[in-house]
Amino acid sequence: MDRTYTIDELWAAVRRRWKTLAVVAFGVLVLSALVIARLPNEYRARALVMVEPFMPHPDLVVPVVNPLNLEQKVKSVREGVYARSVMTTAIEELKLYPKEREKSMDEAVTAFRADTEVHAEGESAFSITVRRRNPETAARAANRLAELYIEGNLQVRAGQVTRTRDIITQKLAEMRGELAQAEKKVTAFKRANSESLPELIEARFHQRDELAKQIELEETFVKEAQRRIDLFGTQPFGKDTEVGRLEELSDTVRARLASLQAALTPDHPDVESMKRELESTGVRLQNARARAAANDLELRRMKDAIARGRNRIADLQKRQADIDKLVAAAPLVAADLAELTRDTDMVKAKVTQLISKKAEAEITADLEQKSGPSAFRVLESAQPPALPSSPNRQQALLLALLGALVLAIAVSMGQELSDRSIRSESEVGTALALPVLACVPELNGAGIVALLPMQQQAEA
Secondary structure (H helix, E strand, O other): OOOOOOHHHHHHHHHHOHHHHHHHHHHHHHHHHHHHHHOOOEEEEEEEEEEOOOOOOOOOOOOOOOOOOHHHHHHHHHHHHOOHHHHHHHHHHHOOOHHHHHHOHHHHHHHHHHOEEEEEOOOOEEEEEEEEOOHHHHHHHHHHHHHHHHHHHHHHHHHHHHHHHHHHHHHHHHHHHHHHHHHHHHHHHHHHOOOOOHHHHHHHHHHHHHHHHHHHHHHHHHHHHHHHHHHHHOOOOHHHOHHHHHHHHHHHHHHHHHHHHHHOOOOOHHHHHHHHHHHHHHHHHHHHHHHHHHHHHHHHHHHHHHHHHHHHHHHHHHHHHHHHHHHHHHHHHHHHHHHHHHHHHHHHHHHHHHHHHHHHHHHHHHHHHHHHHHHEEEEEOOOOOOOOOEOOHHHHHHHHHHHHHHHHHHHHHHHHHHOOOOOOHHHHHHHHOOOOOOOOOOOOHHHHHHHHHHHHHHHO
16 A cells, blocks of 8 residues: 655654755755856857938939838848848858868858847847857947948949949830831931821912912903904905905006006006005005914914813812822821821830930939948847856756756655655554554653653652
8 A cells, every 4th residue: 555645744854864964965965066166157249230221312212222121121131131242251251160160161050040049129220149159259240231232232223223323224224225116117218208297288279279269360361362253253254365365456546556557557546546455455465364373373372272271270170189188198097197106105114114214324323333342230249248148057057956956855755665664653564564553652862851850759
């Protein structure tokens, strides 16, 4: 049957085994103190860096490098600090982790990353903490990591701005080439359709009106010439004309003069009178012939004028028809030209935007170059710590003391459990399974001293 102990029995057992308890506790405490004392000190050095990017007003310059939020910023900083190139440079410059470096640089970098912590401090600052056994080494490592990160970040930002500017410049050259091609297409189209351009519509209508007026004037001239020809047509022809009558009269007078000359002397008054009449009739005939020739010339001139007028009218009407064709084709030409012009304007707008972005990129690049060093400001440089951050020896000693007491109590209770001595009436009944007949009380020193006077009185 398993034996159970009460609190009083346990306390009595502890009091009986106090020497063992004290020896075990003291030994464990001393051993723990020696171990704690020999633990190496670990120092933590912290460098605080403020991020203060100089950004111009967005209405003046649009940034080509987008700012990061706090979470992205801390993640970016941690990745930048933990970068292998940064870690390797710091390890080689400060000669850290010699044992790990003998194996491989990767192990040294892994160890350095394990001893380095990056935390956000507020919205625009971050801290770099390095743990080392040497305080000066920890401070130098933290400061060097901050310097390397700042240098690398400035190079990255400058590279981003430069690449952005180069990309914009390259794209601008491409868009300018497209713009030149589009403008060539517009120019060639205008040259091919120079007579049907929409800006000439009003001029074409004006030309058509002028042609209409010229046609009307030519028709008036033709009508007037035809009227004069018609007037010539009302005059008699052949023998009925004045020339015919005068020729007939001249022939009659000449016949009569011949008959008179045959019958009379040349100086006869009738002969002289007939000669004068013949001369007068000849003069009239010549005048009539001259007038007839003039009329014929005028008639031919009028006919020629009519022919010329009709040809002129036909030519003007042909020109008018050509203008009508150009006016009819103008809407289609205007639509095609509008499409080409719209494409050209779109390319031109893109070129204008790229020129603006290029100027903004150049301004941003200049600002990055000039204000980059001031974008990162070390608020607190890492200083060699005066006290180690670990181990906490007081806390370790306290824990060692508690552990020693627990171990001592456990050892005492183990001894108590392994001891088969009988110390009470209940233990007799439990251990021997026999009835108890009598109990002799335990007399300590105080009880003996109290009994001596009573014995002396009895003897007296």
